[in-house]
Amino acid sequence: MVKLCVLCAKKRAILKRPKTGQQICQECFFYVFETEIHHTIKDTNLFQRGERVAIGASGGKDSTVLAHIMKTLNDRYDYGLDLYLLSVDEGITGYRDDSLETVKRNQQQYDLPLKIVSYHDLYGWSMDEIVAEVGRKNNCTYCGVFRRQALDRGAVMLGVNHIVTGHNADDIAETILMNIFRGDIARLGRCTEIVTQGESNIRRSKPFKYTYEKEIVMYAYFKKLDYFSTECIYSPNAYRGHARTFLKDLEAIRPSAIVDIIHSGEAFEIKSGTKMPTQKTCERCGYMSSNLLCKACCLLEGLHRGLPQMGIGKASKAKREEIENAPPIADNVRKVQHFSEIQRDEDQPQLVQPKDPKDVYTPPPRVPGGILHDAKLDKRDVSW
Numbered sequence: 001m002v003k004l005c006v007l008c009a010k011k012r013a014i015l016k017r018p019k020t021g022q023q024i025c026q027e028c029f030f031y032v033f034e035t036e037i038h039h040t041i042k043d044t045n046l047f048q049r050g051e052r053v054a055i056g057a058s059g060g061k062d063s064t065v066l067a068h069i070m071k072t073l074n075d076r077y078d079y080g081l082d083l084y085l086l087s088v089d090e091g092i093t094g095y096r097d098d099s100l101e102t103v104k105r106n107q108q109q110y111d112l113p114l115k116i117v118s119y120h121d122l123y124g125w126s127m128d129e130i131v132a133e134v135g136r137k138n139n140c141t142y143c144g145v146f147r148r149q150a151l152d153r154g155a156v157m158l159g160v161n162h163i164v165t166g167h168n169a170d171d172i173a174e175t176i177l178m179n180i181f182r183g184d185i186a187r188l189g190r191c192t193e194i195v196t197q198g199e200s201n202i203r204r205s206k207p208f209k210y211t212y213e214k215e216i217v218m219y220a221y222f223k224k225l226d227y228f229s230t231e232c233i234y235s236p237n238a239y240r241g242h243a244r245t246f247l248k249d250l251e252a253i254r255p256s257a258i259v260d261i262i263h264s265g266e267a268f269e270i271k272s273g274t275k276m277p278t279q280k281t282c283e284r285c286g287y288m289s290s291n292l293l294c295k296a297c298c299l300l301e302g303l304h305r306g307l308p309q310m311g312i313g314k315a316s317k318a319k320r321e322e323i324e325n326a327p328p329i330a331d332n333v334r335k336v337q338h339f340s341e342i343q344r345d346e347d348q349p350q351l352v353q354p355k356d357p358k359d360v361y362t363p364p365p366r367v368p369g370g371i372l373h374d375a376k377l378d379k380r381d382v383s384w
């Protein structure tokens with residue numbers, strides 16, 4: 001017997017919504033997916049009319065769907081935003097170079113200007129070079145710390161004051177769990193906020209805060225979006241991996257676990273008088289920091305001195321003082337531009353050509369009811 005969509009009761013239900021378990025048709029899925037994100041944006045007053053907004057674009061499923069959704073909602077509801085794609089090239093051969101080719105196609109598909117900044121230009125080190133120095137353990141620390149600054153630096157160059165990223169509900173629930181496991185009260189307080197204030201008044205926000213990863217993958221699949229689904233070739237963040245596996249186990253038993261963890265995280269109250277880090281400015285590069293040197297400068301110091309483990313982990317007071325009191329980096333060593341000296345690009349970003357302009361995207365074949373394997377889904381499937 002044909003099952004009808006529980007929302008419109010007209011069309012055939014072809015999928016089971018991962019977030020609610022409802023059996024719905026494709027059109028209703030698109031509608032609820034897009035409308036829930038629109039409501040999140042409106043309920044939290046995420047944007048102001050006339051704002052220049054950069055979409056952190058990695059070419060992966062989350063940021064590709066984000067670019068598509070931001071473009072769609074901005075047109076449909078007339079948000080009045082000036083949208084850009086901002087990509088960070090970490091310098092990972094066989095991974096980021098390929099995913100950036102996807103972003104270059106997305107730029108044409110969505111007609112959004114693209115700016116690419118690279119670790120090599122900003123810090124003098126690509127991830128390939130860093131991994132050659134530090135090995136596969138701990139390299140994610142370098143990548144995460146450098147990416148955060150790189151996005152802010154790119155935002156100044158683009159003249160945008162707001163960056164949106166594709167962090168989804170699963171990412172946020174994982175982060176809440178990790179901060180609880182580590183007892184990191186300061187981060188626990190911040191990680192549930194949909195928008196945070198970063199460097200130079202650049203806001204950072206997550207329109208997918210309540211959007212399930214499985215629904216993002218389904219949306220990309222049914223909309224036939226062009227995204228890159230390969231895992232990073234360097235070792236994944238092991239600690240996050242444990243939180244992720246735990247979360248996926250909970251989701252399998254009770255899908256609402258993800259959003260329930262987010263609501264619990266939002267409801268945590270921090271006891272008054274709890275010691276919190278104070279915000280300072282890095283002495284060396286001018287980026288925000290809770291110590292004399294920001295994390296990126298500590299990591300770079302370690303790399304320059306041939307002691308790449310130096311800036312890793314929670315530094316003891318003595319270790320931190322050693323790094324901070326180190327003599328200034330010699331002139332012949334690669335330096336990071338002071339944040340206050342970054343100039344806004346005079347020209348708008350130009351259309352960046354894909355390596356092969358004839359490289360046309362062909363969506364994967366459609367399977368009528370089945371299982372979708374996605375390399376980034378922790379070997380868990382999306383089924384409908």
Ligand SMILES: Nc1ncnc2c1ncn2[C@@H]1O[C@H](COP(=O)(O)OP(=O)(O)OP(=O)(O)O)[C@@H](O)[C@H]1O
Pocket residue numbers: 055056057058059060061062063064086087088089090147164165166167376
């Ligand atoms: N190289 C990059 N350039 C620009 N933005 C990035 C880059 N890497 C990550 N981001 C931003 O940070 C978000 C979270 O990235 P992360 O790597 O944690 O998750 P992901 O699930 O792999 O995301 P995606 O599917 O978009 O690659 C991305 O959705 C994107 O908005």
